[in-house]
Amino acid sequence: MVETYQLFQYESCPFCYRVRQFLEVNGIDLEFRDTLLDVDARSELMEGGGRTSVPCLRIQRGPQVLWLYESLDIIGYLGTRFGV
Numbered sequence: 055m056v057e058t059y060q061l062f063q064y065e066s067c068p069f070c071y072r073v074r075q076f077l078e079v080n081g082i083d084l085e086f087r088d089t090l091l092d093v094d095a096r097s098e099l100m101e102g103g104g105r106t107s108v109p110c111l112r113i114q115r116g117p118q119v120l121w122l123y124e125s126l127d128i129i130g131y132l133g134t135r136f137g138v
């Protein structure tokens with residue numbers, strides 16, 4: 055099933071940097087939501103994921119929405135999905 059992604063993150067977070075580096079190296083393009091600069095993004099993360107910790111990957115799979123925390127889990131998940 056087709057999935058769409060948003061990465062909730064912010065610039066100075068080292069764990070977010072780790073995920074952004076992985077995306078860049080592998081040429082994966084997805085939408086970023088900055089939880090420091092965008093109060094709506096922070097609220098959305100809190101309401102959807104249950105906590106404001108970043109990075110968090112919002113996965114939209116049809117009507118289903120999943121919130122995946124932990125930088126290494128996010129990298130592992132996207133690595134599998136994108137075959138890298």
Ligand SMILES: N[C@@H](CCC(=O)N[C@@H](CS)C(=O)NCC(=O)O)C(=O)O
Pocket residue numbers: 066067068069070105106107108109123124125126
């Ligand atoms: N083990 C986590 C660490 C994530 C983490 O500590 N993120 C910090 C920012 S660098 C954070 O979100 N702190 C605020 C909070 O937990 O609400 C990972 O690898 O993603």
